[in-house]
Amino acid sequence: MPTSVTIAQPVLAGVTEIFRAVFNDPDLELTPRSTADEVPGWDSMTHITLIVEAECRFGVLFQAAEIESLHSVGELVRAIEAKRGPAAVSGQWSAVSGQSRNI
Amino acid sequence: MLFNSYVFVAAFLPLTLGGFALACRFGRLQAALFLLFASLVFYGWWNPHFLPLLAVSVGANYAASALIMRYVARPRWQSAILMGAVAGNLAALFWCKYLAAMLWFLRAHGIAEVALADPVLPLGISFFTFTQIGFLVDCRQGQAREPSLLNYALFVSFFPHLIAGPILHHREIMPQFADATTWRLRGENLAVGSAIFLIGLLKKTLLADPLAPIASAGYADPSALTLFPAWHAALAYSLQLYFDFSGYSDMAIGLARLFNLRFPLNFHSPYQAQSVIDYWQRWHMTLTRWLMLYLYNPLALYIARRRAARGLPIDRAARSSLRGFATMVALPTMVTIGLAGVWHGSAFTFVVFGLLHGVYLCVNHAWRLWRPGPRSAAWHAVVARVALTYGCVLVGSVIFRATSLTDAGAMLGGMLGLRGVWLAAPDLHAAVGVLWLVALYAIVWGAPNTQQIMRAYAPALGRAATGSWPRLVWQPTLPWAVAFGVAAMLGLLSIGGTGEFLYYRF
Numbered sequence: 020m021p022t023s024v025t026i027a028q029p030v031l032a033g034v035t036e037i038f039r040a041v042f043n044d045p046d047l048e049l050t051p052r053s054t055a056d057e058v059p060g061w062d063s064m065t066h067i068t069l070i071v072e073a074e075c076r077f078g079v080l081f082q083a084a085e086i087e088s089l090h091s092v093g094e095l096v097r098a099i100e101a102k103r104g105p106a107a108v109s110g111q112w113s114a115v116s117g118q119s120r121n122i
Numbered sequence: 123m124l125f126n127s128y129v130f131v132a133a134f135l136p137l138t139l140g141g142f143a144l145a146c147r148f149g150r151l152q153a154a155l156f157l158l159f160a161s162l163v164f165y166g167w168w169n170p171h172f173l174p175l176l177a178v179s180v181g182a183n184y185a186a187s188a189l190i191m192r193y194v195a196r197p198r199w200q201s202a203i204l205m206g207a208v209a210g211n212l213a214a215l216f217w218c219k220y221l222a223a224m225l226w227f228l229r230a231h232g233i234a235e236v237a238l239a240d241p242v243l244p245l246g247i248s249f250f251t252f253t254q255i256g257f258l259v260d261c262r263q264g265q266a267r268e269p270s271l272l273n274y275a276l277f278v279s280f281f282p283h284l285i286a287g288p289i290l291h292h293r294e295i296m297p298q299f300a301d302a303t304t305w306r307l308r309g310e311n312l313a314v315g316s317a318i319f320l321i322g323l324l325k326k327t328l329l330a331d332p333l334a335p336i337a338s339a340g341y342a343d344p345s346a347l348t349l350f351p352a353w354h355a356a357l358a359y360s361l362q363l364y365f366d367f368s369g370y371s372d373m374a375i376g377l378a379r380l381f382n383l384r385f386p387l388n389f390h391s392p393y394q395a396q397s398v399i400d401y402w403q404r405w406h407m408t409l410t411r412w413l414m415l416y417l418y419n420p421l422a423l424y425i426a427r428r429r430a431a432r433g434l435p436i437d438r439a440a441r442s443s444l445r446g447f448a449t450m451v452a453l454p455t456m457v458t459i460g461l462a463g464v465w466h467g468s469a470f471t472f473v474v475f476g477l478l479h480g481v482y483l484c485v486n487h488a489w490r491l492w493r494p495g496p497r498s499a500a501w502h503a504v505v506a507r508v509a510l511t512y513g514c515v516l517v518g519s520v521i522f523r524a525t526s527l528t529d530a531g532a533m534l535g536g537m538l539g540l541r542g543v544w545l546a547a548p549d550l551h552a553a554v555g556v557l558w559l560v561a562l563y564a565i566v567w568g569a570p571n572t573q574q575i576m577r578a579y580a581p582a583l584g585r586a587a588t589g590s591w592p593r594l595v596w597q598p599t600l601p602w603a604v605a606f607g608v609a610a611m612l613g614l615l616s617i618g619g620t621g622e623f624l625y626y627r628f
Binding site for chain 2: 040041042043060062063064065067068070071072074075081082083084085086087
């Protein structure tokens with residue numbers, strides 16, 4: 020998996036901060052290869068929390084249908100990066116107003 | 123047409139495989155057209171009157187998906203088309219599955235006087251309706267795109283999954299359609315597919331069907347059952363449902379593999395689950411996945427976003443508060459699993475079954491949030507968790523099987539010993555019956571499952587199977603060929619007395 024060369028470090032750092040807050044574990048270390056199976060407590064409910072926290076932090080909006088396929092930290096980071104790119108501006112979550120254009 | 127019928131095994135399947143091999147020589151288009159034709163024959167065999175319903179459903183949903191893709195620049199139009207199409211699908215499902223039951227209810231209670239014939243449920247309507255709603259939602263969210271009507275029609279109506287699942291996702295099937303190697307018969311897939319199909323056939327004919335008379339006799343009049351007969355009937359049905367659906371799922375996966383297609387896993391030793399959450403990730407896995415994708419996730423996301431927008435916390439601590447638990451955990455869980463119950467049918471027992479499992483799941487989530495320490499890995503703790511989970515599932519299966527809540531209550535009362543312990547003196551027949559149940563539970567809790575036996579050949583999409591018992595891992599060798607030859611003979615000889623799959627009713 021070419022994760023190490025394609026992952027943006029600032030996004031990874033931000034995602035790590037989110038994970039540390041959500042799992043209440045300030046020492047939690049993540050790599051792009053970290054998966055839901057390896058992080059204790061990363062279940063379907065925590066996944067929703069992680070996604071919404073990431074939406075607010077990075078100003079992006081995930082579709083409900085796509086979040087199920089984000090099984091690893093690397094996939095989450097890449098999805099955030101893709102949405103922040105110029106090609107994926109439409110349908111973004113507004114962190115300021117907290118409102119989504121698609122809901 | 124049943125997978126476990128002579129007409130299917132001796133005529134339809136060989137003719138379809140032969141026709142597919144021949145059509146592949148002419149090209150991919152011809153092969154796909156042939157498979158679609160064979161699937162429609164398969165569907166129409168039981169009742170050709172429902173073929174137009176299937177055709178209209180596929181055609182209308184394809185048209186809706188094309189419109190959604192056409193109006194990419196107009197999200198509001200896309201949403202309107204999606205809502206119209208989903209409403210149409212649900213209306214057809216409601217009309218076929220729930221309307222008659224509702225009218226019967228109204229008439230029985232003297233609320234409305236309506237003339238009714240016995241309702242006949244179109245086979246597989248719950249399955250192909252859900253498959254297509256999922257596809258439309260993904261089109262709207264930009265996650266799916268299928269310009270070929272033939273591919274779409276084959277995706278929905280391919281005969282191995284058409285009647286009772288697995289509920290497919292386009293993302294796992296369309297790439298396989300696009301793969302050129304799909305469109306020619308391949309020896310390895312024929313061998314692997316046949317082996318999986320045979321395991322499923324044996325589960326159905328040798329393990330599930332002999333239990334049906336015990337369960338049927340018990341559930342026919344549960345109010346007459348004392349402790350042991352009540353347990354015998356309840357356990358017999360629990361095992362019948364397990365081997366029936368497990369056998370069906372194996373047969374569907376095996377049949378698809380004969381045609382070079384890999385289906386998602388649908389069943390992974392669910393009675394070995396150590397929690398009810400775990401159980402739903404092992405039982406009817408593709409229905410659980412569908413519900414997560416299109417019901418639970420959107421609902422849970424909506425609730426979490428609303429809270430975040432109002433500045434309320436959404437983390438674990440927030441979920442651990444009573445109010446946070448009620449809105450972020452209990453509400454989406456109860457709605458999702460409650461509807462999963464109703465998906466099985468219009469009887470009130472299914473509503474209660476869904477709500478009961480909703481309560482189980484909420485308690486399970488609450489325990490995860492508030493339990494004092496980490497989960498113990500000691501063997502006695504594992505046994506206790508499996509036993510507790512199975513006990514909960516067994517109570518659910520009584521409600522699921524009983525024809526009314528009164529009957530379910532009577533069966534549970536009998537199991538609690540409220541009508542005494544035994545009806546007649548124990549005899550040899552009863553002892554053999556008990557030993558047979560013990561043997562079946564040994565298989566359920568101790569034997570490797572189909573994907574573990576077939577793990578060297580990636581039998582299904584999704585979770586990769588692991589396990590011990592290396593000697594029981596299937597290989598294309600002479601001993602395995604002999605074993606499966608015997609299994610095939612047993613399976614074929616026992617076909618005659620077998621019945622419909624339980625999940626055909628849904």
